[in-house]
Amino acid sequence: MNYQNLSPQLRRSIWPVAGLLVLLLTNVLIAPEFFSIEIKDGRLYGSLIDVLNRAAPVALLAIGMTLVIATGGVDLSVGSVMAIAGAVSAGLIVSGVDSVFLVIGGGLLAGLAAGFVNGFLVGYFGIQPIVATLILMVAGRGVAQLINSGQIVTFHHEGFEFLGVGYLFGLPFPIILVIITFVLVQLLMRRTALGLFVEGVGANASASHYIGINDKLIKLMVYCLSGLCAALAGMIAAADIGGSDANNAGLWLELDAILAVVIGGASLMGGRFSLFLSIIGALIIQALTITIILSGVPPKFNLLIKAAAIIVILLLQSPEFRRQLGRIKQWRRA
Amino acid sequence: MNKTLMGLALASLLGASQLASALTVGFSQVGSESGWRTTFSESVKAEAEKRGIDLKFSDAQQKQENQIKAIRSFIAQSVDAIVVAPVVETGWRPVLMEARRARIPVVIVDRNVAVTDDRLYITRIAPDFVDEGRKAAQWLMEATDGRCDIVELQGTVGSSAAIGRMEGFNEVIGKHPEASIVRSQTAEFTRAKGKEVMESILKAEGGGKALCALWAHNDEMALGAIQAIKEAGLKPGEDILVVSVDAVDDIFTALLDGEVNASVEMSPHLGGPAFDVIEAYLGGKRDFEKWMVMDGRVFTQENAKAEYEKRQAN
Numbered sequence: 001m002n003y004q005n006l007s008p009q010l011r012r013s014i015w016p017v018a019g020l021l022v023l024l025l026t027n028v029l030i031a032p033e034f035f036s037i038e039i040k041d042g043r044l045y046g047s048l049i050d051v052l053n054r055a056a057p058v059a060l061l062a063i064g065m066t067l068v069i070a071t072g073g074v075d076l077s078v079g080s081v082m083a084i085a086g087a088v089s090a091g092l093i094v095s096g097v098d099s100v101f102l103v104i105g106g107g108l109l110a111g112l113a114a115g116f117v118n119g120f121l122v123g124y125f126g127i128q129p130i131v132a133t134l135i136l137m138v139a140g141r142g143v144a145q146l147i148n149s150g151q152i153v154t155f156h157h158e159g160f161e162f163l164g165v166g167y168l169f170g171l172p173f174p175i176i177l178v179i180i181t182f183v184l185v186q187l188l189m190r191r192t193a194l195g196l197f198v199e200g201v202g203a204n205a206s207a208s209h210y211i212g213i214n215d216k217l218i219k220l221m222v223y224c225l226s227g228l229c230a231a232l233a234g235m236i237a238a239a240d241i242g243g244s245d246a247n248n249a250g251l252w253l254e255l256d257a258i259l260a261v262v263i264g265g266a267s268l269m270g271g272r273f274s275l276f277l278s279i280i281g282a283l284i285i286q287a288l289t290i291t292i293i294l295s296g297v298p299p300k301f302n303l304l305i306k307a308a309a310i311i312v313i314l315l316l317q318s319p320e321f322r323r324q325l326g327r328i329k330q331w332r333r334a
Numbered sequence: 335m336n337k338t339l340m341g342l343a344l345a346s347l348l349g350a351s352q353l354a355s356a357l358t359v360g361f362s363q364v365g366s367e368s369g370w371r372t373t374f375s376e377s378v379k380a381e382a383e384k385r386g387i388d389l390k391f392s393d394a395q396q397k398q399e400n401q402i403k404a405i406r407s408f409i410a411q412s413v414d415a416i417v418v419a420p421v422v423e424t425g426w427r428p429v430l431m432e433a434r435r436a437r438i439p440v441v442i443v444d445r446n447v448a449v450t451d452d453r454l455y456i457t458r459i460a461p462d463f464v465d466e467g468r469k470a471a472q473w474l475m476e477a478t479d480g481r482c483d484i485v486e487l488q489g490t491v492g493s494s495a496a497i498g499r500m501e502g503f504n505e506v507i508g509k510h511p512e513a514s515i516v517r518s519q520t521a522e523f524t525r526a527k528g529k530e531v532m533e534s535i536l537k538a539e540g541g542g543k544a545l546c547a548l549w550a551h552n553d554e555m556a557l558g559a560i561q562a563i564k565e566a567g568l569k570p571g572e573d574i575l576v577v578s579v580d581a582v583d584d585i586f587t588a589l590l591d592g593e594v595n596a597s598v599e600m601s602p603h604l605g606g607p608a609f610d611v612i613e614a615y616l617g618g619k620r621d622f623e624k625w626m627v628m629d630g631r632v633f634t635q636e637n638a639k640a641e642y643e644k645r646q647a648n
Contacts, residue, residue, distance in 0.1 A: 031538060033537060033538060033540065040567060046537065047534065047537050050533055050534060050537070054530055054533075145366060150366045150372040150375075151369055151372060152369045152525070152554075152584070154584060165561075165565070237526060240526065240529065241525045241526050241529055241557075241558055241561065242561070243525060245524065245525055245526065245554075247366075247367050247368060248522075248524040248525075248526065248527075249526065290534050293519050293531055293534040293535065293538070294534055294537070294538045296517060296519075296538070298518070299488055299491050299518065299519050299520035300491050300492075302491070302520065
């Protein structure tokens with residue numbers, strides 16, 4: 001089948017997926033044990049599972065971020081919201097709340113509140129998204145530290161810890177959570193008109209307004225959704241280590257989430273989006289991280305290797321770059 | 335908190351003349367980025383209260399410009415002495431000169447300052463990172479008779495703690511030909527990264543059964559890593575020995591549970607010695623060592639219980 005004959009949708013997804021495959025294949029050379037998956041006590045165990053499991057927080061953030069970016073915005077606060085949600089849940093557990101629903105509900109509510117603040121500032125006050133969410137990015141971590149009174153709050157709560165370390169159908173529970181969230185949001189966006197509204201607002205907010213789309217409400221909604229996703233990611237992170245570390249939970253993950261969305265081929269200017277490709281983006285980032293650990297290179301090269309690999313993947317996605325590459329090939333032939 | 339507020343209210347009622355008689359010390363802290371740092375801040379505050387020192391505490395939120403601003407305001411308030419826990423090493427000369435001109439003695443705690451003229455501060459009170467690494471390695475070499483395949487979890491790349499601890503540790507195991515570091519990766523001093531990185535390292539090392547020990551540059555990473563070891567079906571503390579640095583409160587529970595083998599103390603209680611130096615200086619003493627090393631004890635499963643109970647009592 002010829003590349004030109006593919007549908008535009010398929011053509012768009014080919015590069016991120018190819019990027020991920022190339023990355024995985026690199027592991028055949030440098031760390032063959034990467035692909036070994038065993039079953040230990042009814043649980044799947046191996047580096048591939050680690051990639052999926054460790055990518056879960058960023059994948060969740062990326063789901064929310066994709067929608068925010070599709071409306072032409074950006075949510076810088078997700079890392080801090082993770083810290084807040086983790087701190088709220090930890091606080092509830094430590095203060096003696098036993099019901100797992102209350103603990104998770106408290107965390108989600110904190111995320112929703114944070115998303116509401118962002119969405120309100122962006123949608124109804126017309127503040128630039130980068131500025132509006134920057135406020136919570138900076139202040140949010142302070143709020144989380146305040147909740148924890150500056151300490152790392154550790155806890156033991158089997159029901160809540162299941163979020164981070166539990167297994168269902170042989171898979172780590174965070175993976176299941178990502179799948180559930182993905183399916184729900186995908187249905188919401190593609191089986192109702194909501195997805196079109198989001199893309200419409202992102203492509204042209206005032207035009208959407210004039211054809212009767214409540215652009216303010218759509219913006220408020222996507223930021224709330226992003227807040228909820230961030231809260232879920234934050235609780236997974238806290239449950240994973242059995243503690244809420246307000247200083248480090250979700251630190252700089254907003255940038256990984258944005259990167260995941262960009263690797264997935266979305267435009268930062270807004271418009272069309274693909275949740276699936278954003279998740280592929282998150283997997284690429286995590287596969288890269290784990291590849292670096294397995295390869296055993298000195299840690300001071302970590303970031304350099306990461307940057308180089310990401311640049312290559314992004315360049316491959318650029319139609320302009322591919323055209324130039326084609327030209328060089330033609331020139332050589334001639 | 336309430337006490338300080340009440341203290342402030344009382345002090346303002348009593349008026350300036352009363353204030354002048356008590357010792358006033360300005361303390362510029364880096365921030366509150368880790369459990370160790372907050373314990374350090376709390377300990378300085380508690381020590382000041384115990385000695386009846388009027389402490390002006392300033393949190394710089396990891397920014398040098400905030401610290402410089404704080405020091406300038408301490409100078410303007412003409413405090414009796416200034417204690418600085420610097421966030422970075424460079425760029426302190428101008429503001430330390432200002433303090434010197436105002437004849438206010440400065441004590442540096444924790445990290446170093448790079449100034450050519452060491453008369454700009456009385457002394458620096460700080461732990462010795464290289465020695466911490468050395469102590470950790472010595473303990474491990476004694477416990478394993480010098481035969482050990484070690485996994486190292488480094489701190490943040492380029493941080494002075496990571497560089498120093500690595501240097502000291504490698505110096506000692508260099509003398510033992512049958513001990514070596516088989517894997518080394520950074521986990522950025524955090525618990526979450528410690529778990530994530532250890533998880534992958536265990537897989538890269540064929541499940542980790544051939545490994546002898548984990549050497550983590552701080553307790554947080556060790557605490558994360560022992561969870562990964564447990565999830566891989568091994569026993570931390572037995573199948574894989576665990577040694578780290580800091581001796582924060584959480585490590586003692588792990589020591590008592592037998593999941594960690596040793597932790598080298600990096601005392602956060604720098605307040606007492608700093609105030610000792612200030613009081614001696616104001617009393618007329620001038621010849622201070624330029625670096626007063628805070629000696630760290632090695633806590634093992636044997637001596638952890640006593641210290642744990644002591645800390646619980648406080």
